[in-house]
Amino acid sequence: MELDRLLHVTVVYAPHARQAREHLIEVKSGSTVAQCLSASGSLTGMTADDLLQLRVGVWGRKCSLAHIVRDGDRVELYRALRVDPKVARRERFNRQGAKAAGLFATRRAGAKAGY
Template sequence: MADMIEVEVAYALPEKQKILTVEVEEGTTMLDAVKASGIEQEFPELDLAEAKFGIFGKATRTPETDVLRAGDRVEIYRPLIIDPKQARANRAAKAAR
């Protein structure tokens, strides 16, 4: 029997956040852990094919091959509504008024 590890899967909307703990086999990829967590049932609008992923705030480009370690927290990122540079410029312009 393969060794099991515990990881977390996190996703947040402005009005709802969820962190699910899931036990997976050692060698499990990020994407497989996300699917095993059942987070899609909590957030039916979540499209894993289009989502961006990271571990503890560090984005990854290959969630289908990145292997998790015990204690990792997989984060699923929402698409940006506005470019961060533009948001800062808007805030600066507003403050200058």
């Protein structure tokens, strides 16, 4: 029967920078993302606040916990960003200075600006 078929799903979570936890699990056909997360054990040790901030996706696309997984799917847990990427870029630019950053930071001596 098609309903009794086992699907191979990968659940990935990075609790901290440069740390990735990957769980290869088998679930029944018709399982949801929530069922995959509970079967993988990725949610153990998380506080209620952590669970509220988590977002999920399949292959890099956000989805709901009720999304039905397919064979070979990669379920990903996304944690909240600590710093807004625009703010971080602006701060990096201010630290480096205008002459040391950007597309034209290294230009030939005597060259016109922007070339």
